[in-house]
Amino acid sequence: MLIVNRLKMNSKSALTIFVFVIAVGFYSCNNDSQNTLDKTEQTNNSNAHPKLILTAQGVKDIRAQLGTIPIFDKTLAAVKEEIDAEIASGIHMPIPKDYSGGYSHDRHKRNFVVLQKAGVLYQILDDEKYAKYVKDMLMQYEAMYKTLPVHPKTRSYARGKLFWQCLNDSNWLVYVSQAYDCIYNYLSEDERQQLETNLFRPFADYISVENPQFYNRVHNHSTWGNAAVGMIGLVMDDDELVQRALYGIKDANLDANAKDNDGGFINKDGKAGFLANLEEPFSPDGYYTEGPYYQRYAMYPFLIFGEALQNAKPELEIFKYKDSVLLKSVNALLQLSDAKGDFFPLNDGQKGMSTKTNALVSAVDITYHFGNQDAGLLSVAKAQDKVMLDDTGLSVALGLKENKEAPFNKTSINLSDGSDGDEGGVAILRTQNEDLTLVFKYAAQGLSHGHYDKLSFSLYDKTDEVLQDYGLARYVNIEQKGGGNYLKENKTWAKQTIAHNTLTINETSHFNGKYDVGSQHHSVLHYFSSEDETIQVVSAKEDNAYPGSELLRTMALISDEELGKPFILDILKVNSNTKNQYDLPFYYFGQVLSTNFEYETSKTLNVLESKNGFQHLYLEAKSKKISNNSQFSWMHQNKFYSLTTVTNPNDEILFTRIGANDPDFNLRRDPAIQLRRKNTDNTLFVSVIEAHGNYSPVTELATNSRSEIKELKVLLDTEDYTAIAITTVNDKTKIFITANTNASKEAKHALEINGTSYNWTGTYYFK
Template identity: 35%
Template sequence: MSYQPLLMNFEEAAELRKTLGTDTLLGNALARDIAQTDAYMADVGIEVPGHGEGGGYEHNRHKQNYIHMDLAGRLFLITEDSKYRDYIVDMLIAYATIYPTIESNVSLDSNPPGKLFHQTLNENMWMLYASCAYSCIYHTLSDAQKQQIEDDLLKQMIEMFVVTYGHDFDIIHNHGLWAVAAVGICGYAINDQASVDKALYGLKMDKVSGGFLAQLDQLFSPDGYYMEGPYYHRFSLRPIYLFAEAIERRQPEIGIYEFNNSVIKTTSYSVFKTAFPDGTLPALNDSSKTISINDEGVIMATSVCYHRYEQTDTLLGMANHQQNVWVHIAGKTLSDAVDAADEIKPFNWGSLFVTDGPKGEKGGVSILRHRDSQDDDTMALIWFGQHGSDHQYHSALDHGHYDGLHLSVFNRGQEVLHDYGFGRWVNVEPKFGGRYIPENKSYCKQTVSHNTVTVDQKTQNKFNTALAETKFGQNHFFKADDDTLQGMSGRISDYYDGVDMQRSVLLAEIEEFEKTLVIDIYRIKADAEHQYDLPVHHSGQIMRTDFDYQVESKLKPLGADNGYQHLWRVGSGKVDNGSLVSWLHGNSYYSMVSSATQDSEVIFARLGATDPDFNLRSEPAFILRQTGQDHVFASVLETHGYFNESIEASVGARGLVESVTVVGDNEVGTVISIHTTTGNTYLYGISNQAEAAQAGAHSVTFAGESYTWTGAFAAL
C-alpha cells in the first residue's frame, strides 16, 4: 500500500498501540482521547449546524467536530476500531453534502468570513484537521466516497483560500501560517501537489512573497521570538509542526527541520524559555493570562524537539510539568524517556536575552532567573522590543501594546508584579461576541496598565500604531554569569517627546534575606519638567505602609483618558523621603520600598472605573508619582514571611528593607543605597555609559563621596 496517513504511518501506529492501557504519559493521553472521543460520538453524533456568531453554539459545534475527527483518525490507526473510521466518514460526507450550497457566514471584523465560520482563520483550522483525519481513513474509502469528499468539500475549501481570498493567503502573519498549513496538508491528503507547492512557496512561487518557507524566514527574530508575543507565538506552533511533519514525511528532500538554521527548533525554544516557573506564558502584547506550556502547540513542540532535535533534561522537565505528550511517535519517544528517568527536576531555562526584529536589531525581552536552595525560582522580565504590530504585513497584525520597559516578577509559584493581558472574553458570546472588548484599547493597551513609567498621564508614542511601529528599544546590558548578582537593562528613546528612559533590574542574593531581592532602577532624562507615574500592578491585600494616607469617601477616576479613566482613585498619601508598601499575596508577603523626591505621592487605585458593561477585572495597583526633569526611581521588591490562615500562622510579616536612596546619578553611572532594619547598608552601581564602555572601570563622586566599580553593574 503506497498511501500512508500524513502524520503517523501504519508501523508507528502499531508501536503506539503497545502503550494502550499503560500508566505512562502516552498511555494516559490515549486513555483521555479515547474517553473524550467516545463520549462526543455518543452524545452528539453527526451534527452539522448552520451559521452562528463567533463563540456561539454553531461555532463551537463546528470546532468540536474537527477536533474529534482528528482524534478519531489517530485512534482508528492505533486501536484499529472501525467505529472511529465510520464516524469520520459520516461526518465528512455530511459536510460535503451541504458545503456547496451554503452561503458565506457574516464577518463582524476585518477578517473575511468562511462558509462555516465568521472568519477564514477558523475555516483554515477546520480544513487542516479534517484533512489529517481524512488521511487516516483514505485507504478504506471507495472511489465514490473519495470523490464526494474531495470535490464537494476539500477542493472547494482550497479554492476559497487560494483564489477567493488569495489576497490574504500570502500574508506573513499567524493567520497566514494557518492558511498555508491547511492548504498544504489538504493538498498532501488528496494528492494535489500543485496546492502543496502554493502552500510551500507562495502563490507567486518565489519563496519570498508568501508560503510556508517565507513564513519561517520572515516571522521570527534570529533568536526565534515572534513580534506579537508568546500568546500568538504558541498559537503558531500548531500549524508549524503539523505541516512540518507532513512535509518531512512526503517531501523529506526539503529538509524542513533543518531549514533556516533549524528555525523550527529555535522558535519553539523561544516560547519555552519565556515561560514563568509555573509554566504560564508572560502577557506581552494581547495575551491571555491562562495560556501556558500545557497549550496543545507547545506540547507538540516539546515532543518533536525531544524526538528530532535533542534529548535534554530540561525538555524532560517540561514534559513532566505538562503531564502530557503529543499522541504521535514523537510523543512516544518523550513518554518513554520520562518513564525511564530516575529523577526529573523542574524545568529551568536560566537567564537569557531574546532579541526581537527580523535581524535581532529591535530590542527584545530580558529574563533573569534565580533558583534558591528550596528549588523556588524567582524570575524577572523586562520588555523593550518592537511594537507588536506591523501593518506592512497585514491589518490583522495589530496586537501591540504600549509597554516599553514593562517589568514582570514571579516567585513562590505566583506572578507578583503582573501585566493585565488582553481585554477579551474568549468565546463568551454575551461579551462582545467573544471578540476583543472596547476596553482592550481604552485600557489594556495603554501604558498605565503596565508596570512602566507614564509621562504626564499620557501613553507611549501617543497611542499611535504607525508611530509606534517605527520605534523599538535597545539592550543596554545583560549579565547573568554570577548567580548571586545578575543584571539586565534596556533603553527606549522618544517614546515620549524629548524623554529618554533606561531601566535596569538586578537580582541580588544576599545572606540575610529569605529570597533574592529584585532591585529596580528606572532612569529618566528629559528636556523639560514632567509628571512621572510608575504603576505597580499586584495581587492581594495591602498590609502596611510607612506613610500616612487618606482613603477616598467618594470614588472618582484618576483621569479622563489614556487608561486613567478606568482606574478608581481609592486613596493616596504624600511622601518625601521614600515609601514602603507591603501586601499579602497567597502565602507570601511582599514589600516594595522606593526612593522619592520632595512632595511625591503614592496613589492607591483599583481597576473598574468607566466600565458600564463590567468588562474589566477588578484588580489593585498603586502608583508612585513624582515630578521633575531628570529623575531616577529606585525600588526594591522584597519577598518575605509566610501566612497560613488555616493554622493561624504568620511569620516574617515585616521585611528587612527599611529604605532605598538614590545616592547620585550622572552620565557615567547611578549609585543607590539599600538600608535594612538590621543596620546593614548595601550599595550598587549601574553604568549609564554605552555598551563599549561598560566593561571598563567606572568612577563617580556624589556629595563628596567617590564610588568605583568595574563592569556594567556591581555591588559596591
C-alpha cells in the first residue's frame, strides 16, 4: 500500500499495483517449482523482457523505491501526466509527406517518443492501459508500413518511409524498440509474429540492406541506423540483426572509400557498423570529430545501444571497448560547454543546445551507472532536474537522495581529435569560475559537418559570447526555413574561413574550400600548458591550409594580478613564400564604444568581395589612419571589452557586418572588426583581448570602461622565438616569449633582447 499512497494514483491503478505487490509476495513464498522457475527466468534469463534499457530486476528495484526518490518520482509524475494526455487525445497516424517541421514529420516524431515513454510506464506502474496504447499504435504502424512507399520528398541521399530521410526512420526504430521490449510479454505470440514479420524486420532491412549508402559508413547517421537495427534485433532475439548492427553489411558491394553526397565515408577502410563508428570518429580522449553539437546528437544511440548491449549481451563488455571511450566521451562533451551548459558551436552546431537536452540526461545517467559513479555527474543530473526512467536513472536518483553529489569539475583541457588522437584537437583554457573561457580549434575536418577554420577561436565571459563562432546556418525543424534543413548559406557562409576568427589568405578558404583536400589534413599541436593558473597557453601549427604558407598561432590566457583582469594574448605568425593579402576578423557582439584610430563610414552598404563567404559581408566602415597600436572597444550585455592589436601604417581595419547577398534573411546580422594586410609574405599578428569593466543601467555608473593596455610591442620575431611586451596604463610591463620551433618542456633557452638576457626551461617565458 506504500507505493499506492505515495503515487496518489486513481483507484484502478492503485488496485493494479496492490494486486501486483500481493502477487510478488505470494510468488516469493511459493514453493511450487514451476513458479520458481518462471520467476528465475523472468529475472535472470537474457531473453527475458524487458532487457534493453529497463531490466526485469531493474523494474523490481524501481517499484521498491517509488515514493522515496524525489528526482525519479518527479520525472515519473511528469511523464505520466504527458502520456495520459496523449492517450486521451487518441492515436494520430498521418500519411508521411512533410520535411522537418511539417505536421506529418513532427507527429511521427512525437509518436516514437510517446511509445517509448508509454512502454516504460507500463513496466513501472503495471497499468495495462499503457501496454494497450503501445500495442494499438504499433498495430496501426504495422498496417501502414506494409504498403507504405518511399517518402515523397526527394532531397535526401537516403529517403525514409515514415520520414524524408532514413536518419529519422532510424530514430523511430531506436525508440520503438524500447517500447516493444516493454510490452513484449503483454503481446500474444501471434501478435509478436505479426509485428516482427510485417513491421520490424522489414523496417530494419529497409534502413540497412536497402540503403547501404546510409547504413554502411562512418557518420552519426549510420550510428543511429546501427543502433536501430541492433536494438530491435536484441528484442527479437535475432542475432543476424545484432551482428549487422555491430559490423555493418559485409556484402554491400560498395567502393571502400566512396563518398556519399552528405560527406561521410561509406564502408571506410572496409569497416562499418556500430563498432567502426566507435573506433573511427572518437579520439582516445572521447572527442567526437564532428564536434559537440553532433556528438550530443550521436550520444543517445551510442549510449542507449551501449546500455542495451551491456544488459542483453554483457559478455561483449561494450563499455570497455577502446579503453572505455563511450564513458570518456561524456566527460569530454560536458567539458565542451560554457558556464551555463551550452555547447560550443564548433563545426555545424546550433547555439543554445545544452547539457539539459534529453540526450545528455541519458548520457549522464548511463555513464554514472556503468562507470565509476563519479559524484560530479550527480551535480549535472541535479541541474538537469530529471532522470531516465530505468535502472540508470534509479542509480542517479539514489545517489542524489544520499547526497553524494559533488561539483562537476570543468577544467582547462586539451582534447585530441582522430581515432588515434593524432589529428589535431580542441583546447579549452578556463580561468577559475569561468570568468574567461577560450576555445581554440586546431582539429581535423570533422567529416561532412566540418568547417574550414583551422586555428580558429571563440571567447566566453562566463555565459556570454565575447567573440563568437557563427555555428551553422540552419533553423532546425522550422519548416518555413528550408524545411528545417540546412540552408545554402551553410556552405556559402558558415563553413567558409572568413566566417571564423582565423586567418584567410587571398580571399580563399582553407584548402580552397574542398572537402576532399581538407579531409586529408589536420593542424598539429605545438604545445599546451595549463599547469600554471597565472598563464595558460596553447599553440598549434597549420601547414596545409594554404600551400606555401605556414601558420603558427599561440594563444595565452593570462591571469596575472599585476596586469589587472584576465585577458587573452593572441600571436599569429605566418611564413609564406609569396606575397599575399591577409584578413583576420574578430566577430564581436554589441555596441561600438571607441577607437584610437580614425575611420570613414560607408554612405551606402557595399559588399566586401564576391566569393568564399566575403560576398555575405557588408563593408560599414574603413580606417583612415592607424598607428603602431590600434585599439577598439565595445560594450555587450553591460560589459566592456577591448581589442588592442599591433598594426602597420599600411594595414586596414574594416568594420563589416554579415547579411549581404542574403535575400531571404537566413543569416544573422552580426558585426566584425577585420584586420587586412596586403602585399606581404612573412608577417605577424599580435593582439590582446580584454574584458575589463561593466555598466549598471540602474545606477547609471560605468566601471573600468577603458582598456587597461597602454602598449603592445613586438620585441623580437625570428624563426625560433617571438617576444611580446605588454604594458598596462599603470606602467606594469610583462614579457611573453614563445618558442616557435623547439617546444619541448625540457628544452633550455637562452636569449638576449635589447641588452637583456632571458633564460628559461620549457615552451614559453612569462615574467
